Amino acid sequence: MNKVILIGRLAKDPELRSTTTGKQVCTFSIAVDRRFKSEGQPTADFFNTVAWNKPAELINQYFKKGDRIALNGRLQSRSYDAKDGSKRYVTEIILEEFDFIGSRNDSSDGNYNNGGYQNNNKQSVATQKATNMPLDLDDNFHMMMDDDDVPF
Numbered sequence: 001m002n003k004v005i006l007i008g009r010l011a012k013d014p015e016l017r018s019t020t021t022g023k024q025v026c027t028f029s030i031a032v033d034r035r036f037k038s039e040g041q042p043t044a045d046f047f048n049t050v051a052w053n054k055p056a057e058l059i060n061q062y063f064k065k066g067d068r069i070a071l072n073g074r075l076q077s078r079s080y081d082a083k084d085g086s087k088r089y090v091t092e093i094i095l096e097e098f099d100f101i102g103s104r105n106d107s108s109d110g111n112y113n114n115g116g117y118q119n120n121n122k123q124s125v126a127t128q129k130a131t132n133m134p135l136d137l138d139d140n141f142h143m144m145m146d147d148d149d150v151p152f
Contacts, residue, residue, distance in 0.1 A: 002074040004093050007101065008032035010067050011046055016060035026056035030069060049073070051095040059098065070099040 008030040016026045028051075031044040049071065051059050063069060073095045082088050 004075055005072040006032050007070045010063055010065050013065050014060045024053055024056040026051045026060045048092040049095055050092050068101045070101050071095055072097050
């Protein structure tokens with residue numbers, strides 16, 4: 001079984017590119033806090049992550065450096081030849097699902113959940129896990145940054 005589940009913050013802004021065949025690919029890195037601290041200082045691990053197609057577009061559109069994200073996916077290792085002729089090896093997370101869990105301004109401990117995305121059988125399926133209602137991410141969608149923006 002190859003499954004990775006992480007909650008962390010984006011370490012830099014996501015980068016969206018298109019392949020020569022027109023597929024969208026978004027790369028980003030997330031910082032995940034470790035449970036233990038080194039000499040009293042918090043420690044984090046950084047993981048490179050790759051999202052494809054609709055999830056790539058959504059992450060690029062709605063996330064920025066510092067935003068919290070929950071994701072699951074699979075580990076993938078690959079190699080390539082660098083411009084200097086050396087062989088490089090890369091291990092990265094291929095995103096399968098993600099959840100919006102707040103922003104860097106959130107003081108909550110990840111309890112805020114305003115929706116998610118699942119990629120089942122490589123088809124785009126948006127879900128709002130908090131209410132099990134579909135999350136419609138069309139042109140009218142916008143993120144609410146705090147409870148003061150809630151209309152009720």
